[in-house]
Amino acid sequence: MSEELNSSSFLKKKVINTVKYITLFLIGVALLFLAFRGVNLRATFEEIKEVNIFWLSVSTAASIVAFMSRAYRWNMLIEPAGYQMNYKPTLYAVMIGYFANLALPRLGEVTRCGSLSKATGVPFEILFGTVIVERVIDVISLLCCTLMVAFLEYKRLGNFLTNNLYAPLHDKISGLLSSPLFYIAVIIILVLLIVLFRAQRKSGKHTGILQRFSNLAKGVLEGLKTVRKLKNPGAFIFHSVLIWFMYFLMAYTCLFALPATSDLGWKAGLFVLVVGGMGMSAPVQGGIGTYHLLVSQGLILFGLAREHGLAFATLMHTTQTLFIILTGSLSMLLLFLAERKTNHVSST
Secondary structure, eight states: OHHHHHHHHHHHHHHHHHHHHHHHHHHHHHHHHHHHTTOOHHHHHHHHTTOOHHHHHHHHHHHHHHHHHHHHHHHHHHGGGTOOOOHHHHHHHHHHHHHHHTTSTTHHHHHHHHHHHHHHOOOHHHHHHHHHHHHHHHHHHHHHHHHHHHHHSHHHHHHHHIIIIIHHHHHHHHHHHTOHHHHHHHHHHHHHHHHHHHHHHHHTHHHHHHHHHHHHHHHHHHHHHGGGGOSOHHHHHHHHHHHHHHHHHHHHHHHTTSTTTTTSOHHHHHHHHHHHHHHHHSSSGGGTTHHHHHHHHHHHTTTOOHHHHHHHHHHHHHHHHHHHHHHHHHHHHHHHHHHHHHHHHHHO
């Protein structure tokens, strides 16, 4: 009986995850369609054919440095928890995380913690706590870059936010709150949550869930504390700055890869970094659609035609996606082989 319940629970979870994946993917496709609607696709892809491979390679090299620096910084957060880390498994886990984000948003954080925990024996909860620290620092870094853009390009950023974020969100929220279906949905969700909680309480399963949650919270808290125990805070700050400087170079040098964007300058590169970061932060696999839409709209404010903005966004996003697929797949293989070798040595 218990096996049937477990099988049914597993099947339900799988169906829910599949529906979630398909829904998010369809949202990305819809946004991609919206970005390219009314655009001369032939002219856009003809421009991409004129890409300067040298500058595209420089942009990719900057991303490699950023990924390597991120892995090194992650090790600096893990070590205060009492674990001496090798660099290679951490780098592999970082790339696997980026690869997993292409399948489902925010899956990368869980995947890279799980893969590194399995390979090194460091508790998942502690690793997850350190990743939360990383994410907080990334948000602060993106905010700092946004403030720089606001200072340098106040009018452009203001127009961009108004046209692409504030106005659309205001219209959607107003429409949502005025619809009786919204309130009916809220009531149904609340009723379902209450029924679920009572069913778990009656079956006694809530105790185990609470215990697991408590263990996770303790581990995460331990991971968060590592930021106060850094052995070399200066190096940590250096790598935090280096990561985002490399992100800027990725965008800036990629501008030189296309004739239409080659004369825009470093301010445009910083603008692309910020709006592209917003696009990649959206809950859509790999930023598909959102990145293209926001970056192309941002470049229009610099006087570019929509086709040219989309050509740049497509080039940069596709290059990074292919790079992550390649390195992520290779990292999965290398981490598996390293783990297998370690297990073989331990058994002998």
